[in-house]
Amino acid sequence: MTAAEPTGSAGPTGSAGPPPESRAAPRCPVLDPAAAALHAEAAGLRAQGPAVLVELPGRVLAWAVTGHAVIQQLTTDPRVSRDYRRHWPGVAQVPEGWVLGSVAFQDSLVNHYGDEHRRARARIAPSFLPRRVELMRPQVQATADRLVAALGELPPGGRADLRGALARPLTMTVICDLFGVPERMREALGELIDTVLDSSLAQDAALAAQTELYVRLGELLAHKRANPASDLTSDLLLSDRPGELPLTDHQLLGTLLTMIAAGFETAVNLITSAALELLTHPEESARLRAGATSWSDVIEETLRLEGPVMYLPLRYALADLDLGGGVVIREGDPIILGFAAAGRDPARHPDRPDVFDPARADKAHLAFGHGPHFCVGAQLARLEAEVALRTLFERLPDLALADPGRRPARLPSLIVNGPAALEVVPRPEGG
Numbered sequence: 001m002t003a004a005e006p007t008g009s010a011g012p013t014g015s016a017g018p019p020p021e022s023r024a025a026p027r028c029p030v031l032d033p034a035a036a037a038l039h040a041e042a043a044g045l046r047a048q049g050p051a052v053l054v055e056l057p058g059r060v061l062a063w064a065v066t067g068h069a070v071i072q073q074l075t076t077d078p079r080v081s082r083d084y085r086r087h088w089p090g091v092a093q094v095p096e097g098w099v100l101g102s103v104a105f106q107d108s109l110v111n112h113y114g115d116e117h118r119r120a121r122a123r124i125a126p127s128f129l130p131r132r133v134e135l136m137r138p139q140v141q142a143t144a145d146r147l148v149a150a151l152g153e154l155p156p157g158g159r160a161d162l163r164g165a166l167a168r169p170l171t172m173t174v175i176c177d178l179f180g181v182p183e184r185m186r187e188a189l190g191e192l193i194d195t196v197l198d199s200s201l202a203q204d205a206a207l208a209a210q211t212e213l214y215v216r217l218g219e220l221l222a223h224k225r226a227n228p229a230s231d232l233t234s235d236l237l238l239s240d241r242p243g244e245l246p247l248t249d250h251q252l253l254g255t256l257l258t259m260i261a262a263g264f265e266t267a268v269n270l271i272t273s274a275a276l277e278l279l280t281h282p283e284e285s286a287r288l289r290a291g292a293t294s295w296s297d298v299i300e301e302t303l304r305l306e307g308p309v310m311y312l313p314l315r316y317a318l319a320d321l322d323l324g325g326g327v328v329i330r331e332g333d334p335i336i337l338g339f340a341a342a343g344r345d346p347a348r349h350p351d352r353p354d355v356f357d358p359a360r361a362d363k364a365h366l367a368f369g370h371g372p373h374f375c376v377g378a379q380l381a382r383l384e385a386e387v388a389l390r391t392l393f394e395r396l397p398d399l400a401l402a403d404p405g406r407r408p409a410r411l412p413s414l415i416v417n418g419p420a421a422l423e424v425v426p427r428p429e430g431g
């Protein structure tokens with residue numbers, strides 16, 4: 001590990017670094033672990049160049065990329081890998097319980113490279129093809145109906161947290177039903193996944209939560225082994241693809257974690273953020289009702305403006321990557337891509353990039369990533385969001401914010417982006 005050199009031309013190894021005080025070079029920007037101003041921070045980094053060396057929680061150094069074009073370029077560059085085992089020389093120096101490790105070290109398709117990635121993806125992706133996802137619509141609708149009906153039963157003036165009462169249980173139910181997670185295991189798993197995505201956690205708390213999460217996933221695996229059924233976990237356990245070894249237990253746990261976490265922690269933010277935007281922009285709700293914009297416009301614009309995934313750590317350079325402007329990412333250096341930052345890049349969206357405008361013609365975003373790791377669940381997430389939002393706003397037309405004028409607190413996470421809660425009044429008094 002060499003010292004950090006924030007100017008970028010002479011690279012660091014970008015792994016767990018020495019204490020900043022001991023570095024010869026000036027200290028590089030430190031990403032706020034609580035992500036209090038995620039977009040402003042990303043805009044500041046973007047203004048500094050195509051990639052900026054930053055310090056992640058745990059004093060891990062990585063190159064942050066926050067521009068649309070460079071993210072697209074690096075996600076399709078075969079000289080960039082997600083495989084920490086093969087391609088991150090500095091991994092040995094990363095402390096156990098590293099707060100971003102719950103994602104960075106998942107032993108699943110998301111952290112595989114090349115042929116290994118293609119094989120792992122082929123086990124999962126067919127279940128999420130558009131026509132399969134469309135078959136899930138009636139079940140998603142039934143869950144949305146039930147949850148929205150419960151909101152409608154609140155007395156006039158009663159408050160509820162939309163994230164906790166609709167977005168989270170809906171997305172959790174869908175993914176847990178698909179993977180056959182028994183009801184009694186869901187809440188604990190969900191809470192632990194929430195916890196390990198909190199990048200402001202102290203290392204011992206992160207380690208405790210990560211350990212507990214793997215214990216719970218192990219219980220789920222044992223349960224599915226003893227009680228196979230018609231679900232995707234049981235399919236993974238059968239895993240009798242010709243010419244392929246069955247998944248190891250570690251890979252099974254990693255895959256379950258990837259699928260369950262990716263399945264609900266992301267779409268929950270899409271639904272909550274879209275609801276927040278509509279409730280704070282009544283003129284846009286009116287245009288939607290009048291048919292001037294569609295649910296798809298609202299969802300794509302929310303994905304552009306408030307991508308539910310910010311940084312999904314990490315990627316590694318397999319060779320020196322010259323990004324121009326004197327910035328060279330050295331072989332072995334870690335990279336983090338700011339997927340949620342891409343949609344606000346003024347080079348891609350010169351017209352009011354920070355403004356919610358579902359009518360804008362170009363809503364290009366990289367919220368679901370790009371290239372070989374493009375999100376497997378994009379279609380499902382869009383369907384869940386459309387069903388949840390349409391049901392909510394059609395059945396509760398007077399829905400209002402409980403604390404108008406107060407911006408809800410954000411999730412303390414560099415990984416996921418969204419409101420930590422969204423207090424609403426489903427049936428305002430006199431409404």
Ligand code: HEM
Binds near residue numbers: 263372380381
């Ligand atoms: C709005 C909701 C969602 C967003 C914003 C989102 C975002 C992303 C992003 C940015 C990636 C790319 C990671 C990378 O290249 O580093 C990704 C990959 C992935 N997503 Fe999603 N996701 C969402 C919903 C879902 C759902 C519902 C599922 C599960 C069914 C899912 C499963 C996955 C999987 C398995 C991968 C890894 C694909 C691979 O490595 O080949 N996602 N997602």
